Amino acid sequence: KAGVTQTPRYLIKTRGQQVTLSCSPISGHRSVSWYQQTPGQGLQFLFEYFSETQRNKGNFPGRFSGRQFSNSRSEMNVSTLELGDSALYLCASSLAALAGNTGELFFGEGSRLTVL
């Protein structure tokens, strides 16, 4: 069974540009969540999608957005990039039910973004 796949694995952008990252969850997983990891702030929750709807959002500015498609694949977008957006962006999927979820998150290898 294939794991969570994130593309691209590495990318370099300059300030002011925008970037789109993609995540393909494990087959059958309907929940996809995104995290940002930096040396200073650690792992921080960005947002979660379930059945194409955002159902949780972390404390990030509106420049960070995402969406989920009907096949559960998800994308996140960061507009007007800043130097501080340089980070490892991790996607995780799970077999989330509407309620009573106790399932674990399965993480991808991440997309490492460098903003120059």
Add this chain to the structure above:
Amino acid sequence: DAKTTQPPSMDCAEGRAANLPCNHSTISGNEYVYWYRQIHSQGPQYIIHGLKNNETNEMASLIITEDRKSSTLILPHATLRDTAVYYCIVRGTYNNNDMRFGAGTRLTVKP
């Protein structure tokens, strides 16, 4: 903010048991304790989770105190490949995958 407190680092000799503590004194009755680990530059990997009973799987054991205010992750026979940052997370069972990661414990297994 993370609801857990872990020591920043620990060392363990190869082949010995690694016991990683975690304090979660504000845990609610319906919240689970999860453990993940992250090996350098990889995505976090699920290890184990529990509610109030002790749990064991092929990777580790989880011991939760009776008052549920703390827990210990046990790697019974640590290997060099177990060197990683270990995260203890408290999480509810509701429809929420907002995992609040703290700083974790950096475990170094030494030969």
